Amino acid sequence: xxxxxxxKHSVSFIVLAIGALVVAxxxxxxxxxxxxxxxxxxxxxxxxxxxxxVWENFVTAxxxxxxxxxxxxxxxxxxxxxxxxxxxxxxxxFAFSHLKFRGKQALFIGLIGTMMVPSEILIIPNYMxxxxxxxxNSYKALILPWCxxxxxxxxxxxQFSTIPVAYYKAARLDGCSDFxxxxxxxxxxxxxxxxxxxxxxxxxxxxxxxxPLIVTNTVEMRTLPVALAVFSNEGxxxxxxLMAFSLMIILPIxxxxxxxxxxxxxxxxxxxxxx
Numbered sequence: 001x002x003x004x005x006x007x008k009h010s011v012s013f014i015v016l017a018i019g020a021l022v023v024a025x026x027x028x029x030x031x032x033x034x035x036x037x038x039x040x041x042x043x044x045x046x047x048x049x050x051x052x053x054v055w056e057n058f059v060t061a062x063x064x065x066x067x068x069x070x071x072x073x074x075x076x077x078x079x080x081x082x083x084x085x086x087x088x089x090x091x092x093x094f095a096f097s098h099l100k101f102r103g104k105q106a107l108f109i110g111l112i113g114t115m116m117v118p119s120e121i122l123i124i125p126n127y128m129x130x131x132x133x134x135x136x137n138s139y140k141a142l143i144l145p146w147c148x149x150x151x152x153x154x155x156x157x158x159q160f161s162t163i164p165v166a167y168y169k170a171a172r173l174d175g176c177s178d179f180x181x182x183x184x185x186x187x188x189x190x191x192x193x194x195x196x197x198x199x200x201x202x203x204x205x206x207x208x209x210x211x212p213l214i215v216t217n218t219v220e221m222r223t224l225p226v227a228l229a230v231f232s233n234e235g236x237x238x239x240x241x242l243m244a245f246s247l248m249i250i251l252p253i254x255x256x257x258x259x260x261x262x263x264x265x266x267x268x269x270x271x272x273x274x275x
Contacts, residue, residue, distance in 0.1 A: 034244040041239045061245035065227040066219055074223040077142045078205040084147030085201045093156035094182050098168055111150050141215040152197045159193040160186055199260050206253050224249045
């Protein structure tokens with residue numbers, strides 16, 4: 001039995017190690033390409049390790065686009081979207097978990113059903129709506145359409161539902177209003193889940209490319225991922241500077257995830273969701 005268990009664990013470890021390597025290969029290639037000379041990027045057969053490390057690629061990538069402006073826009077937009085989603089998710093989750101109103105269950109099922117609609121289908125209607133309001137190329141177009149998420153509402157509703165209803169009834173008997181109960185009891189008890197929602201939303205907002213590209217048309221309004229288009233022109237794609245710029249974009253959010261991954265896992269785990 002011991003030999004069988006050891007063999008089983010060894011096979012599992014090998015399979016997981018191979019899977020991790022396959023997932024990591026694109027990131028390894030990106031890091032190595034970011035420090036390659038231009039003449040070694042497209043060699044056939046591919047050359048993994050550069051003959052010399054060209055750190056100037058990062059300087060070139062930094063000056064190829066107004067990095068500071070794009071960075072400021074990314075930070076501002078990501079923070080605003082995250083704050084907006086947390087606020088709407090808290091209010092909606094409280095309504096669906098504690099309040100009683102006609103059609104609540106049907107409305108909630110309908111909202112969950114919208115999660116099956118691909119987001120790409122909504123691009124044209126959303127763009128036409130924002131164009132009608134005159135919001136194209138503004139922060140309102142970048143922020144407002146993404147200030148709510150059905151998944152976040154569902155996740156937080158699951159968390160609120162795990163808190164005993166007796167707390168709510170006792171608070172109401174003591175004269176506590178729904179709003180007071182929400183912000184003084186429910187929210188503090190659900191901070192790990194709220195924190196997870198905020199981190200995941202911030203990462204998604206930071207990495208968003210398609211929507212900011214569509215609704216902005218000036219340098220002053222664009223975010224970091226949109227700047228990647230600068231490295232592709234009629235002369236081709238400058239892969240080494242493109243990878244250097246991509247690494248500059250990914251590294252901050254990757255470090256943030258590494259620092260806070262335990263909080264994300266803890267928050268999702270408390271909702272009772274698995275997988």
